[in-house]
Amino acid sequence: MSYKFHQFQVVGRGLPTETDEHPKIYRMKLWATNEVRAKSKFWYFLRKLKKVKKSNGQMLAINEIFEKNPTTIKNYGIWLRYQSRTGYHNMYKEYRDTTLNGGIEQMYTEMASRHRVRHHCIQVIKTATIPAKLCKRESTKQFHNSKIKFPLVFKKVRPPTRKLKTTYKASRPNLFV
């Protein structure tokens, strides 16, 4: 599964000066499509929090963070701040996925579709893995059932490869299971 958004750990600090020999080191975990964008985002956020810019700071480390257990399903809660046409708003969203990157990608696509928010207008404040009984949204809680059972109601039969796709079909396809 290739995800568009990768999680990076970026570590940086201001450059040492005569007054401050050992400036404080700051670490951020953020999502970006590549390392270059991650570094840029890091300085953007750090500028807003501390009096340091890329021109008087140095990057110490940037590492990609991978999912520890991509074979287990988890409930992710994501707190975000986004810019709508009229102002900034905070939001809390829940997603069920196997990896955090997958949950974040779901969030970006859902914000784009439901609220028309492009990904550069979204800031992820916090993410957490939520245990099942603390989930708030019904749409995630409905899958917290160990004996879950449902039929697949609408079954469109697809050709097994894109090459065998045809525009017209001789007979009306049967959609029942």
Next chain:
Amino acid sequence: MPFKRYVEVGRVALVNYGKDYGKLVVIVDVIDQNRALVDAPDMVRGQMNFKRLTLTDIKIEIKRVPNKKTLIAALEAGDVKNKWENSSWGRKLIVQKKRASLNDFDRFKIMLAKIKKAGVVRQELAKLKKETA
């Protein structure tokens, strides 16, 4: 017409699109409305969209997300391989695979066998026609 094949933990499904086309996998958990966590003895446990799966009639007894050993033991206990290969769907797929892997000599042999079979059938038909005529 009520539904007979449900998405549930332990349902065996056939992959009908993508890299694992043609494999039998077991639905081990449901992620959300469109995806399931899916496992098979020869692949890493992963997620799959329901659009890529066709449910079969076979279901095995497992708990949610078993480990690989338990899964393989449950597949043996449920006798999934034999049930699949004896079902008409499974047999059709085996025949399709065999036909696709024939070489020219095999096709020649099949042509001779078909001619022979048609000859025997025609003889029997001629006999029956003579009796009724």
